[in-house]
Amino acid sequence: MTASIIDGSALSALLREQVSDRVNALQTRGIKAGLAVILVGDNQASQVYVRNKVKACEQTGIHSVLEKHDATLSEADLLARVHALNHDNSIHGILVQLPLPAHIDAQKVIEAIAPEKDVDGFHVASAGALMTGLPGFWPCTPHGCMKMLEHIGYSLRGKHAVVIGRSNIVGKPMAMMLLQQNATVTVCHSATVDLKAHTLQADVIVAAVGKRNVLTADMVKPGAVVIDVGMNRDDEGKLCGDVDFAGVSQVASYITPVPGGVGPMTITMLLVNTLESAERHAISTA
Numbered sequence: 001m002t003a004s005i006i007d008g009s010a011l012s013a014l015l016r017e018q019v020s021d022r023v024n025a026l027q028t029r030g031i032k033a034g035l036a037v038i039l040v041g042d043n044q045a046s047q048v049y050v051r052n053k054v055k056a057c058e059q060t061g062i063h064s065v066l067e068k069h070d071a072t073l074s075e076a077d078l079l080a081r082v083h084a085l086n087h088d089n090s091i092h093g094i095l096v097q098l099p100l101p102a103h104i105d106a107q108k109v110i111e112a113i114a115p116e117k118d119v120d121g122f123h124v125a126s127a128g129a130l131m132t133g134l135p136g137f138w139p140c141t142p143h144g145c146m147k148m149l150e151h152i153g154y155s156l157r158g159k160h161a162v163v164i165g166r167s168n169i170v171g172k173p174m175a176m177m178l179l180q181q182n183a184t185v186t187v188c189h190s191a192t193v194d195l196k197a198h199t200l201q202a203d204v205i206v207a208a209v210g211k212r213n214v215l216t217a218d219m220v221k222p223g224a225v226v227i228d229v230g231m232n233r234d235d236e237g238k239l240c241g242d243v244d245f246a247g248v249s250q251v252a253s254y255i256t257p258v259p260g261g262v263g264p265m266t267i268t269m270l271l272v273n274t275l276e277s278a279e280r281h282a283i284s285t286a
């Protein structure tokens with residue numbers, strides 16, 4: 001079997017067109033969707049991520065504000081900036097790029113973001129809303145994975161999904177979303193004994209570990225759907241995922257590539273969340 005590729009770049013382009021249309025429609029009602037991105041310090045990877053997010057906003061007509069601060073910014077000053085943005089009516093989404101310098105308590109900063117502007121979906125209120133099935137913002141990466149499954153028309157009802165990784169931003173929310181769609185979910189992590197025994201039973205595998213070749217062809221049931229969230233570098237310095245793409249694509253029915261898979265979808269779901277926040281604001285102030 002040679003797996004079909006789920007092209008995250010193509011799906012993103014499609015979804016971003018829809019975002020753009022909705023942004024324009026909202027603007028005719030006098031509201032311009034706005035995202036504030038706060039970057040503290042000079043982490044190279046963070047600078048690239050932030051640049052891509054701002055660029056994506058520009059392309060879809062979302063107003064974006066990029067605040068760059070020195071690594072020496074105090075926690076109190078950062079919290080003050082977040083509070084100011086919470087009260088800024090031109091801003092519907094606030095994103096504080098992680099990681100933050102060690103002297104700043106990242107969780108405290110995330111909890112300072114008003115939940116209605118928490119477009120990253122990391123606030124405890126957003127996590128609670130996802131857990132209980134209430135409206136709220138879903139973290140962008142797992143949300144993007146769900147959109148990819150939806151795009152191929154895959155019904156999760158009764159399927160066995162295995163999530164590898166249990167972080168608060170990917171693995172755990174991913175498991176919740178799959179559960180909400182009636183999959184039977186297994187979550188694996190670094191203390192899992194015999195990962196292969198679990199993945200071999202899976203109809204859907206989401207790998208979110210951050211290590212190359214965590215999932216190889218011998219660990220995948222023929223016909224399974226494989227979503228690769230990982231972002232790693234190979235020996236030549238090229239971007240690669242957690243999945244041995246060459247091998248697994250011979251066994252799986254669908255697979256996401258790296259690059260061009262989950263990565264672009266993450267940014268797209270940030271745009272979607274920001275737009276939805278602006279749309280909710282429009283309804284609440286109508």
Ligand code: NAP
Binds near residue numbers: 164169189190192266
């Ligand atoms: P993380 O916080 O480091 O979590 C990694 C998870 O993998 C942990 O739960 C860890 O288990 C588990 N793990 C480690 N080694 C394992 C092993 N050998 N077998 C099974 N599980 C193992 O990472 P993250 O933030 O979730 O990100 C995961 C990957 O996704 C990274 O490569 C990251 O760069 C990438 N990512 C990509 C996007 C995107 O847009 N494409 C977005 C976010 C993240 P323990 O909990 O037991 O330590």
